[in-house]
Amino acid sequence: MDTASVRIRGYQPGDLADLYRICLLTADSGRDATALYTDPRLPGEIYAAPYGVFEPGLAFVAEDDEGVGGYVLGALDTAAFEERLERDWWPRLRERYPELPLGQAAALPQPEQLARRDIHQPWLADRELVRRYPSHLHIDLLPRLQGRGLGRALMDTLLAALRARGSRGVHLFVSPDNHRAIAFYRHLGLTKLPEANVFTLDLTGPAGTSR
Numbered sequence: 761m762d763t764a765s766v767r768i769r770g771y772q773p774g775d776l777a778d779l780y781r782i783c784l785l786t787a788d789s790g791r792d793a794t795a796l797y798t799d800p801r802l803p804g805e806i807y808a809a810p811y812g813v814f815e816p817g818l819a820f821v822a823e824d825d826e827g828v829g830g831y832v833l834g835a836l837d838t839a840a841f842e843e844r845l846e847r848d849w850w851p852r853l854r855e856r857y858p859e860l861p862l863g864q865a866a867a868l869p870q871p872e873q874l875a876r877r878d879i880h881q882p883w884l885a886d887r888e889l890v891r892r893y894p895s896h897l898h899i900d901l902l903p904r905l906q907g908r909g910l911g912r913a914l915m916d917t918l919l920a921a922l923r924a925r926g927s928r929g930v931h932l933f934v935s936p937d938n939h940r941a942i943a944f945y946r947h948l949g950l951t952k953l954p955e956a957n958v959f960t961l962d963l964t965g966p967a968g969t970s971r
Contacts, residue, residue: 766910768917772829776812778821780804780826785931787871787901789938796871802857806878807898808833810849814841821918822910830901831912836925838890845882853879870968885931893929893960894921911944923963931960
């Protein structure tokens with residue numbers, strides 16, 4: 761693992777802009793999605809920033825000489841996190857990104873259409889999934905930090921934090937087009953549910969990412 765020039769550390773409030781930036785640069789199934797959003801903040805508003813704001817103790821970043829180049833973000837209790845967003849996060853975004861007339865919405869890139877829909881009609885995790893795997897996570901690394909073992913190191917850091925807080929299990933969602941991520945999660949020992957693009961890990965067994 762070539763991590764000599766990189767450190768993994770806990771999230772700090774000053775890292776919030778980096779969460780937005782990295783989320784945008786990886787939002788197209790791990791690729792740069794800048795061209796897919798009219799507002800570059802939009803993917804980060806949904807998939808990254810709320811974790812830094814509401815679950816900072818379960819957010820970790822990878823930093824090298826060029827700055828923060830990756831993160832792993834978690835929520836201990838998915839159901840409670842979804843309720844918090846509905847109360848304290850989505851209302852502000854619904855004002856900033858109001859629902860558009862059908863024709864105007866259709867003129868936007870499809871990822872932006874889907875993101876705006878998620879703000880007004882948030883996707884909620886399946887209750888049975890949450891019962892078995894109550895926590896969830898997001899992880900993203902810029903290309904310069906990939907292939908160096910940092911993804912696993914970030915995952916191990918977050919999983920240890922979730923175990924320390926008593927989580928029974930964790931889940932995450934993966935785009936079926938993100939083949940690199942799918943291979944990564946399989947390599948770490950996560951299990952894909954047959955009926956969905958969801959990977960899970962039981963945290964009640966011995967420590968480590970593999971079962």
